[in-house]
Amino acid sequence: MKHYIYGVDIGGTNIKLGLFKEDTLELIESTEIKTPTERQEISIFEHIAQEMNSINQKHQLKFDDIMGIGLAVPCPVKNGFVQKCPNLNWKTMDIAKNMSLFLPPHITVKVSNDATLAALGENNSLERPFQNAILYTLGTGVGGGVIIDGQILEGGTGLGGEIGHMPIPYETDEICGCGSKGCLEQVCGTKAIFKRTKELAKTEHTTINLEHLSVKSIFDAAKDNDPVGLQVVHEVSKAIAYSASILAVVLDPEVFIIGGGISKAGQFLVDLIEQYYQPYARFQTGSVPFILAKTGNQAGIIGAAHYLKK
Amino acid sequence: MKHYIYGVDIGGTNIKLGLFKEDTLELIESTEIKTPTERQEISIFEHIAQEMNSINQKHQLKFDDIMGIGLAVPCPVKNGFVQKCPNLNWKTMDIAKNMSLFLPPHITVKVSNDATLAALGENNSLERPFQNAILYTLGTGVGGGVIIDGQILEGGTGLGGEIGHMPIPYETDEICGCGSKGCLEQVCGTKAIFKRTKELAKTEHTTINLEHLSVKSIFDAAKDNDPVGLQVVHEVSKAIAYSASILAVVLDPEVFIIGGGISKAGQFLVDLIEQYYQPYARFQTGSVPFILAKTGNQAGIIGAAHYLKK
Numbered sequence: 169m170k171h172y173i174y175g176v177d178i179g180g181t182n183i184k185l186g187l188f189k190e191d192t193l194e195l196i197e198s199t200e201i202k203t204p205t206e207r208q209e210i211s212i213f214e215h216i217a218q219e220m221n222s223i224n225q226k227h228q229l230k231f232d233d234i235m236g237i238g239l240a241v242p243c244p245v246k247n248g249f250v251q252k253c254p255n256l257n258w259k260t261m262d263i264a265k266n267m268s269l270f271l272p273p274h275i276t277v278k279v280s281n282d283a284t285l286a287a288l289g290e291n292n293s294l295e296r297p298f299q300n301a302i303l304y305t306l307g308t309g310v311g312g313g314v315i316i317d318g319q320i321l322e323g324g325t326g327l328g329g330e331i332g333h334m335p336i337p338y339e340t341d342e343i344c345g346c347g348s349k350g351c352l353e354q355v356c357g358t359k360a361i362f363k364r365t366k367e368l369a370k371t372e373h374t375t376i377n378l379e380h381l382s383v384k385s386i387f388d389a390a391k392d393n394d395p396v397g398l399q400v401v402h403e404v405s406k407a408i409a410y411s412a413s414i415l416a417v418v419l420d421p422e423v424f425i426i427g428g429g430i431s432k433a434g435q436f437l438v439d440l441i442e443q444y445y446q447p448y449a450r451f452q453t454g455s456v457p458f459i460l461a462k463t464g465n466q467a468g469i470i471g472a473a474h475y476l477k478k
Numbered sequence: 479m480k481h482y483i484y485g486v487d488i489g490g491t492n493i494k495l496g497l498f499k500e501d502t503l504e505l506i507e508s509t510e511i512k513t514p515t516e517r518q519e520i521s522i523f524e525h526i527a528q529e530m531n532s533i534n535q536k537h538q539l540k541f542d543d544i545m546g547i548g549l550a551v552p553c554p555v556k557n558g559f560v561q562k563c564p565n566l567n568w569k570t571m572d573i574a575k576n577m578s579l580f581l582p583p584h585i586t587v588k589v590s591n592d593a594t595l596a597a598l599g600e601n602n603s604l605e606r607p608f609q610n611a612i613l614y615t616l617g618t619g620v621g622g623g624v625i626i627d628g629q630i631l632e633g634g635t636g637l638g639g640e641i642g643h644m645p646i647p648y649e650t651d652e653i654c655g656c657g658s659k660g661c662l663e664q665v666c667g668t669k670a671i672f673k674r675t676k677e678l679a680k681t682e683h684t685t686i687n688l689e690h691l692s693v694k695s696i697f698d699a700a701k702d703n704d705p706v707g708l709q710v711v712h713e714v715s716k717a718i719a720y721s722a723s724i725l726a727v728v729l730d731p732e733v734f735i736i737g738g739g740i741s742k743a744g745q746f747l748v749d750l751i752e753q754y755y756q757p758y759a760r761f762q763t764g765s766v767p768f769i770l771a772k773t774g775n776q777a778g779i780i781g782a783a784h785y786l787k788k
């Protein structure tokens with residue numbers, strides 16, 4: 169009877185839920201609810217269970233039909249435990265246990281980091297998933313997920329795959345959100361991209377509207393050969409390429425998947441990254457392809473469902 | 479009856495063999511033979527089988543008492559296959575199959591990269607092995623091995639853990655053995671250390687005997703506050719620390735183990751690495767300890783035996 173799985177992606181603003189068939193992992197329905205802001209160590213799970221109940225009813229399902237639920241959360245997770253999740257005001261907590269409080273005991277709960285599960289989701293959405301894959305999530309923050317031999321990498325404390333905070337050779341006095349400086353995110357995160365654009369616009373002519381900056385406007389300008397847009401996009405591509413050349417000799421992936429809001433720049437960005445990557449690449453790692461993420465903002469729920477099923 | 483395992487470490491010059499008890503992985507005997515230089519795709523395995531036979535006889539064992547043999551080889555390996563091994567003149571080859579030609583069919587053969595298996599050997603020789611560990615092997619070449627969730631990391635093609643070829647911010651026009659430039663090995667490998675010592679000695683007074691350079695003499699001089707020795711050791715330590723800070727956010731290890739010939743510099747080197755590591759370390763990764771490798775040149779055979787048993 170237990171032929172269905174839920175994949176849930178808990179963010180600071182919204183919670184996405186997906187109902188999947190257990191055998192094919194076909195997505196039957198996805199919805200989004202607001203992330204509750206009070207008593208979040210309990211209320212988030214309560215709301216998820218309520219929403220599951222609504223979706224079940226709509227599809228004439230009972231909790232008896234549900235095998236389990238995979239949760240993607242915006243913090244380091246190790247074996248289902250979180251130490252601290254500032255986005256959700258969680259402290260040390262057994263996430264799976266708290267979710268289980270609101271579900272019948274037969275429902276399995278598995279939890280991991282959102283970017284890590286997004287990597288699993290993106291990779292498993294490819295026509296032929298790879299055994300070893302790395303996902304870059306380029307957005308306000310720069311994150312990532314690592315798949316090794318088909319399994320997610322959590323690392324010793326759940327911090328595995330925090331590729332946005334790899335140091336890169338980039339001179340700066342500014343402190344990154346992580347407390348250090350010289351992180352990949354300080355070149356490739358949205359904030360850094362905006363700052364760099366404004367800085368360059370002081371001395372270069374640009375068509376970019378500096379009053380209403382968006383990553384899209386900067387990349388669109390670059391495609392139209394705007395000198396400021398071009399320089400920003402080249403710097404971002406170069407930094408990603410450099411970091412990828414490190415990851416290539418350490419992890420030996422079969423693919424780099426470029427995701428997150430910034431990846432909407434599309435093949436233009438991927439081509440530039442690849443161009444910078446080639447001279448950095450060691451051994452045979454120059455042949456590792458870069459591809460665009462395809463699942464949009466559903467990577468988390470898809471990955472969570474796959475993780476549960478494993 | 480099959481209560482024994484062999485761990486074998488095949489190098490370009492010597493082949494080390496270890497006979498281990500299967501249950502405790504206690505090392506009963508280890509020997510070393512010369513690596514044959516002709517017809518190496520066959521002769522190496524022939525010689526190993528012959529030497530196993532001799533060791534068996536000495537301990538009144540038969541091949542029936544042997545459960546399996548783990549092989550550590552000096553090249554990238556994926557699922558027992560090698561594409562190219564310049565040190566042994568091997569081309570594309572199923573290593574396990576070739577070894578099996580000379581052994582009774584009940585004997586399991588497992589193969590992986592030597593530095594990767596050394597990581598397994600070093601980690602499993604600790605009083606309390608970690609689930610996530612990284613080994614640096616500092617010698618003529620700089621290599622390494624990565625243990626994730628207790629398993630070795632081979633990566634997609636067997637290149638996983640090639641940390642000696644991580645690019646680091648180091649200005650050089652010289653080409654590394656890998657064909658690229660700016661690799662960690664170009665600062666921390668023996669050749670690089672000798673070259674840098676000679677270079678610094680042109681303008682700095684030193685007690686180091688430049689005619690008979692050894693890593694030991696350079697590190698000993700550093701301990702005696704020789705300015706050239708000190709500078710070289712600081713540069714080496716800084717480069718290792720920098721690379722470790724990258725590995726820490728990508729792999730989230732619980733320990734860094736420093737091995738290889740250069741590590742004979744001992745706690746002096748480890749302390750310096752740790753000192754440089756702290757300001758680079760992100761998040762909670764500053765607490766990851768650096769420790770010295772302990773098994774000397776037996777890490778490969780120990781790791782091979784552990785790998786076979788897994």
